Amino acid sequence: KQEVTQIPAALSVPEGENLVLNCSFTDSAIYNLQWFRQDPGKGLTSLLLIQSSQREQTSGRLNASLDKSSGRSTLYIAASQPGDSATYLCAVIYNQGGKLIFGQGTELSVKP
Amino acid sequence: GAVVSQHPSWVICKSGTSVKIECRSLDFQATTMFWYRQFPKQSLMLMATSNEGSKATYEQGVEKDKFLINHASLTLSTLTVTSAHPEDSSFYICSVSGGGTDTQYFGPGTRLTVL
DSSP, X not given: OOOEEEEOSEEEEETTOOEEEEEEESOOOXXXXXXXXXXXXXXXXXXXXXXXXXXXXXETTEEEEEETTTTEEEEEEOSOOGGGOEEEEEEEESSXXXXXXXXXXXXXXXXX | OOOEEEEOSEEEEOTTOOEEEEEEESSSOOXXXXXXXXXXXXXXXXXXXXXXXXXXXXXXXXXXXXXXXXXXXXXXXXXXXXXXXXXXXXXXXXXXXXXXXXXXXEOOOEEEEEO
């Protein structure tokens, strides 16, 4: 069964700290992997998309890495800010045009 | 990216009634639309995928007669929850894709509460 797991489920850090969110997937034959942000009661905002042939993607203070062989991805957030507080979801697709399979998310709280 | 809207943003209804949720792609030709359901503190679960002008493909365990999906045009899809019950209370999110890419653009979601 193709599953996505995110650890930790929740994380609280002081402002300014660097942090890492983890995502693992059971079937390593992914087509691509995405990280999303979801604010409470809102839809999803795409943060980064990594193709299966790529090792990492960067956008501002965010860096996502992909180790396809071990079935893992990490989202690194540098110099965290209170505005980063949200739930972060990772999702994989196994073939072009296929469905997104989501992890449960990590609820991040950055304290001022 | 595409701008996607959903209407209504929230709805409260009595048990046994039907509720229609609209998903609109405001500036994007959405050849494919997706409907997801998210229960509190849980992740998104795909309910169905629809291509414009075709019948929706439902995920295992999703009742197609209860969750009616119509993808009438490249900019509009509707999800109708028929004879809603309290267990149908959830956050429903749509997404759209098209233009030959896999990127999905998500709507803001609709909070359904069935009393």
